Amino acid sequence: MSTNLLGSLVAAGEGIEPMPSVLAVPIDEIVVGLLAFFIVFGVLAKVALPKIKKTLAERSDAIEGGIRKAEEAQAEAQQALAEYRAALASAREEAAGIRAQAQSERAAIVDEAREEARAAAAVVTAQAEAQLAAERAQATAQLTRQVGEVAVALAGKIVGQTLTDDARVTSTVNDFLADLESQVSSREAKA
Numbered sequence: 001m002s003t004n005l006l007g008s009l010v011a012a013g014e015g016i017e018p019m020p021s022v023l024a025v026p027i028d029e030i031v032v033g034l035l036a037f038f039i040v041f042g043v044l045a046k047v048a049l050p051k052i053k054k055t056l057a058e059r060s061d062a063i064e065g066g067i068r069k070a071e072e073a074q075a076e077a078q079q080a081l082a083e084y085r086a087a088l089a090s091a092r093e094e095a096a097g098i099r100a101q102a103q104s105e106r107a108a109i110v111d112e113a114r115e116e117a118r119a120a121a122a123v124v125t126a127q128a129e130a131q132l133a134a135e136r137a138q139a140t141a142q143l144t145r146q147v148g149e150v151a152v153a154l155a156g157k158i159v160g161q162t163l164t165d166d167a168r169v170t171s172t173v174n175d176f177l178a179d180l181e182s183q184v185s186s187r188e189a190k191a
Contacts, residue, residue: 144177151176 148170 147177
């Protein structure tokens with residue numbers, strides 16, 4: 001059956017023209033295609049390519065400008081950091097100076113307060129000693145008077161008469177006290 005089919009196709013093909021090759025390209029289509037390609041390429045080269053180049057140049061300039069601005073900003077930041085560090089060091093030095101000054105002022109204030117306290121204590125001590133001396137003198141005078149009165153009363157009892165003569169009584173009391181004082185001072189000298 002396949003032989004018959006092939007034979008009938010050959011017999012029918014004798015009256016038909018041969019079929020062109022699929023791989024064969026017609027020259028006129030190649031010329032028209034190339035001509036259209038160059039026209040489109042020329043139009044693109046004249047119109048679109050300059051705009052593309054311009055856009056690319058602008059982008060390149062923008063990128064380079066951005067990089068340059070970033071470098072400038074970084075340099076400014078480095079400078080600001082250096083200034084900040086210098087200001088911080090200066091502030092630390094100033095704070096140390098203020099602390100040292102405050103400590104010296106504190107020491108001066110403490111010394112001044114101590115001196116004032118010593119002076120006040122000396123004044124209070126002097127006043128207390130003066131008051132004590134005055135009280136001692138007063139007590140001694142009062143004791144002397146009382147001892148004299150007791151001595152006069154005892155002497156009056158011993159003698160059997162009242163001693164009312166103030167001059168004689170005063171003289172007797174003074175002699176008695178002088179004798180007591182001499183005995184006390186001789187004891188202190190021996191000790």
